[in-house]
Amino acid sequence: MSTLETSSPSTQLPFPTSNGKVDLGQVWAELEDRVRRQPNQYLLMALLLGYLIQSLPVRALLSLILRLLLVLIKPALVVLAGASLYRLISERQQQKPAVVTPNSGANGG
Secondary structure, eight states: OOHHHHSOGGGOOOOBOTTSOBOHHHHHHHHHHHHHHOHHHHHHHHHHHHHHHHHSOHHHHHHHHHHHHHHHHHHHHHHHHHHHHHHHHHHHHHHSOOOOOOOTTTTTO
């Protein structure tokens, strides 16, 4: 028997399959089974979640987030352009050979 079959259904986690992906059908079936075994708990959670969603000003929060993103996009683009320019300049300086200027103080002149 595998460990998935021997553990209790209330402590099972959606384990990845052999290819590393989670079987969503199995996860959904386990959730349905839990809801059928404990309907009162899940009904209470659904009611509380619905109340919270209704009481929160979701539309106002979304518009606030959108306005904030629109205000911050210009400074973000300036910072990205500055970083790209800095990287470009430093790459070009590394490609150029160093220019050696004669030191007039060393010649005694």
